[in-house]
Amino acid sequence: MSDGYLKLDKLTLAYGDTIAVKDLDLSIAKGELVALLGPSGCGKTTTMRSIAGLLSPASGRITLDGGDITRVSANKRNVGLVFQSYALFPHLTVYENVAFGLRLKGIGGKDLDAKVRAGIKSVDLAKFADRKPAELSGGQQQRVALARSMVMEPKVLLLDEPLSNLDARLRVEMRAELQRVQKETGVTMIFVTHDQIEALALADRIVVMLNGGIEQIGTPEEIYNKPVSAFVADFVGFENVFALENGKLATSNSLIELFSPIPQAVKGLAWRPRMVNLGSGPYQGTIRGTSFAGNTREYLLDTPLGSIKAEVDAELPTHAIGSMLPFDLPLAAAAPLSRYR
Numbered sequence: 001m002s003d004g005y006l007k008l009d010k011l012t013l014a015y016g017d018t019i020a021v022k023d024l025d026l027s028i029a030k031g032e033l034v035a036l037l038g039p040s041g042c043g044k045t046t047t048m049r050s051i052a053g054l055l056s057p058a059s060g061r062i063t064l065d066g067g068d069i070t071r072v073s074a075n076k077r078n079v080g081l082v083f084q085s086y087a088l089f090p091h092l093t094v095y096e097n098v099a100f101g102l103r104l105k106g107i108g109g110k111d112l113d114a115k116v117r118a119g120i121k122s123v124d125l126a127k128f129a130d131r132k133p134a135e136l137s138g139g140q141q142q143r144v145a146l147a148r149s150m151v152m153e154p155k156v157l158l159l160d161e162p163l164s165n166l167d168a169r170l171r172v173e174m175r176a177e178l179q180r181v182q183k184e185t186g187v188t189m190i191f192v193t194h195d196q197i198e199a200l201a202l203a204d205r206i207v208v209m210l211n212g213g214i215e216q217i218g219t220p221e222e223i224y225n226k227p228v229s230a231f232v233a234d235f236v237g238f239e240n241v242f243a244l245e246n247g248k249l250a251t252s253n254s255l256i257e258l259f260s261p262i263p264q265a266v267k268g269l270a271w272r273p274r275m276v277n278l279g280s281g282p283y284q285g286t287i288r289g290t291s292f293a294g295n296t297r298e299y300l301l302d303t304p305l306g307s308i309k310a311e312v313d314a315e316l317p318t319h320a321i322g323s324m325l326p327f328d329l330p331l332a333a334a335a336p337l338s339r340y341r
């Protein structure tokens with residue numbers, strides 16, 4: 001997948017004595033849409049700032065399109081950056097906001113007009129070219145910010161939580177819009193989010209970060225179905241995550257013998273709530289809570305393994321709180337984790 005159009009080699013980023021990102025290796029193909037996903041403080045913005053040239057690496061190398069840009073200044077990198085706050089010029093129209101960077105580059109006349117009109121059209125704002133930012137919705141303003149970056153024809157476009165200021169409905173619309181613009185223009189895009197659903201919906205590949213390093217890189221399907229660590233499993237909604245010790249399931253109380261052998265390399269097992277078999281199996285649990293979620297119903301069980309979350313079809317007969325039920329954690333369904341911590 002990755003031909004190394006943009007490459008980060010052993011990148012270490014620091015603020016004074018504080019190391020924010022350590023030895024990061026990442027290779028991104030031309031035209032790829034990559035999501036950086038991870039909890040607050042894991043180093044997403046720091047990584048983006050270094051790619052944009054706003055933060056000089058303590059060590060390591062950044063190459064783009066075959067050239068070493070590690071020490072190239074921000075304005076010579078041809079990297080676009082869109083932040084969560086879109087920072088449009090309030091006194092300028094949509095048209096002039098989009099034209100601004102192009103004018104700075106010395107582009108004018110028909111050439112400028114063509115580029116600006118195409119940019120505005122690409123984000124579906126042709127009708128609003130003469131409006132000021134204050135006369136636009138949040139989503140429309142965000143699209144202006146996107147068009148303003150896109151018209152510069154950056155080699156890489158970096159988006160740092162561009163959707164986090166939008167309400168839920170607009171976010172979903174903007175997600176589709178971003179994906180469409182990216183596919184149409186073929187621009188290489190890195191997108192920061194801490195919303196796993198957004199990352200899964202948008203990205204060709206997801207980079208899950210934790211504590212200034214990469215936990216896992218994979219397609220949305222790989223991240224969703226084959227998390228490599230307990231952290232990633234937890235992050236993508238496997239709510240029943242256990243460490244393994246000597247082939248036994250380590251629960252908060254004791255080590256539980258499994259019914260078939262597990263390879264040595266497997267350090268943990270994780271089950272999504274819907275992978276739990278409720279109603280039959282070798283374990284017993286008491287229902288402590290239940291919640292209806294439309295097509296499904298979730299049960300929280302107190303069990304010798306600790307708390308277990310199970311999800312079943314909502315049409316099935318319901319179980320009352322306090323009732324005791326057998327259940328199983330089928331080994332065949334479990335995601336094997338190669339790292340527990």
Ligand SMILES: Nc1ncnc2c1ncn2[C@@H]1O[C@H](COP(=O)(O)OP(=O)(O)OP(=O)(O)O)[C@@H](O)[C@H]1O
Pocket residue numbers: 015018019020038039040041042043044045046047194
């Ligand atoms: N200007 C700064 N000076 C010192 N430390 C900083 C600075 N900016 C960020 N940090 C630290 O670097 C680490 C990474 O921060 P960063 O902003 O990259 O996180 P993030 O993944 O973008 O988080 P969020 O999801 O909250 O935006 C954090 O521990 C943060 O406190």
Ligand SMILES: [Mg+2]
Pocket residue numbers: 044045046
């Ligand atoms: Mg950030």
